[in-house]
Amino acid sequence: MKKHIAILGSTGSIGTQALEVIEQNSTLFEIEVLTAQNNASLLIKQAIQHKPNAVVISNKNLYRDVKSALSPYNIKVYGGAESLKQIVAMDPIDIVLVALVGFAGVEPTLQAIRSGKRIALANKETLVAAGGIVQQMALDNRAEIIPVDSEHSAIFQCLSGEEHNAVEKIILTASGGPFRGKDRKYLQQVGRKEALDHPNWEMGCKITIDSATLMNKGLEVIEAKWLFNLNPRQIEVIIHPQSIIHSLVQFEDGSMKAQMGMPDMRLPIQYALSYPDRIYSSFKRFSFADYPQLTFEAPDLKNFRNLALAFEVLQAGGNQACILNAANEIAVSAFLKNRLGFLDISEVVEKCLSHISFVENPTLEDLILTDRESRSKAQEFIKNI
Numbered sequence: 001m002k003k004h005i006a007i008l009g010s011t012g013s014i015g016t017q018a019l020e021v022i023e024q025n026s027t028l029f030e031i032e033v034l035t036a037q038n039n040a041s042l043l044i045k046q047a048i049q050h051k052p053n054a055v056v057i058s059n060k061n062l063y064r065d066v067k068s069a070l071s072p073y074n075i076k077v078y079g080g081a082e083s084l085k086q087i088v089a090m091d092p093i094d095i096v097l098v099a100l101v102g103f104a105g106v107e108p109t110l111q112a113i114r115s116g117k118r119i120a121l122a123n124k125e126t127l128v129a130a131g132g133i134v135q136q137m138a139l140d141n142r143a144e145i146i147p148v149d150s151e152h153s154a155i156f157q158c159l160s161g162e163e164h165n166a167v168e169k170i171i172l173t174a175s176g177g178p179f180r181g182k183d184r185k186y187l188q189q190v191g192r193k194e195a196l197d198h199p200n201w202e203m204g205c206k207i208t209i210d211s212a213t214l215m216n217k218g219l220e221v222i223e224a225k226w227l228f229n230l231n232p233r234q235i236e237v238i239i240h241p242q243s244i245i246h247s248l249v250q251f252e253d254g255s256m257k258a259q260m261g262m263p264d265m266r267l268p269i270q271y272a273l274s275y276p277d278r279i280y281s282s283f284k285r286f287s288f289a290d291y292p293q294l295t296f297e298a299p300d301l302k303n304f305r306n307l308a309l310a311f312e313v314l315q316a317g318g319n320q321a322c323i324l325n326a327a328n329e330i331a332v333s334a335f336l337k338n339r340l341g342f343l344d345i346s347e348v349v350e351k352c353l354s355h356i357s358f359v360e361n362p363t364l365e366d367l368i369l370t371d372r373e374s375r376s377k378a379q380e381f382i383k384n385i
Helices: 013-024 040-050 060-069 081-087 102-114 124-141 150-159 205-213 215-228 266-274 305-316 320-336 344-355 364-383
Strands: 003-008 029-036 054-057 076-079 095-098 118-121 145-147 167-174 235-239 245-251 256-260
Touching: 003 013, 003 102, 013 029, 013 040, 013 095, 013 266, 029 040, 029 081, 040 054, 040 060, 054 060, 054 081, 060 076, 076 081, 081 102, 095 102, 095 266, 102 118, 102 124, 102 320, 102 364, 118 124, 118 266, 124 145, 124 215, 124 320, 124 364, 145 150, 145 215, 145 266, 150 167, 150 215, 150 245, 150 256, 150 266, 167 215, 205 215, 205 320, 205 344, 215 235, 215 305, 215 320, 215 344, 305 320, 305 344, 320 344, 320 364, 344 364
Parallel strands: 003 029, 003 095, 029 054, 054 076, 095 118, 118 145, 167 235
Antiparallel strands: 167 245, 245 256
16 A cells, blocks of 8 residues: 655755655655645645645745645645644654754654654754654654654664664764865855855755754754664764765674665655665665775864764753754854854854753743744844854
């Protein structure tokens, strides 16, 4: 039987690649729901092409445009954030691919978990900001969370069949982004254009900037703690510029398993949708002859402060990761609008971490308030830089 898929954030990088995967495997998957925040024109095109049962445009101001464009088709149209949370509970949906950007993914993910859906999670901020709540709810509702991030998908695959074996540590690989090896003097001069020029991956603007600052790896460190039930000492980061080894697991006997492949996000997307089965793909194959050297180096925590902050936040616990995530979202947005320097991103994050009240055991309501306060405080700091 076909699996029915809801893609939250279908107009973004992950969403559009997921549609490619589903289109190539139309006998296995069927699109039930597509959603977008603001990109109404692309959502309309996707809906006409893929014919989902329903679409959601989260920006209510664009609802009429989408509704009018899709009126000749038998497609339900909903508008607003509440509709997004409600639609994931639809009975026909088997898998919810969460490809939303930022804290906006938290509540729809929780609602999908409450409904017992499998979650293909590409929104790392959900576990960063609310990992404890998300994992407990998944346990209570017997909902699967399958990671879509290439690094966490790699760890997930390496752990398959190893449930009875103790993990000594996991090693998350990072490309190092466009500024690997650059010093602080160089980083003070870089702008939006340079930061968006990633050497290996094609991604959305926010995650590409996070990769350049190493915040993306920091968020993945926090996410890994919740996905794989690890303590901070069991998580390591290594720079691997070729992005062929996507991550590794070291077991207590010292042996290691790595998952390798071309840097192509369609691979982990397809695995999350087809799990526990592997299905054929026509994607480019890796050849060792094309990569005579695979190299590794330690991350530069001095000039790329965000990764160090993420480890500090992981150790502190409470609502600290929520603060880090919210402040970073605002700082990255300001950088993309040329209102903030590259090195100022980590400065804004660090200031917010020291100014927002610590909550040791936050509820969802606490985290929503923390997120709101952190965003406001980050805006204040940006104005004064």
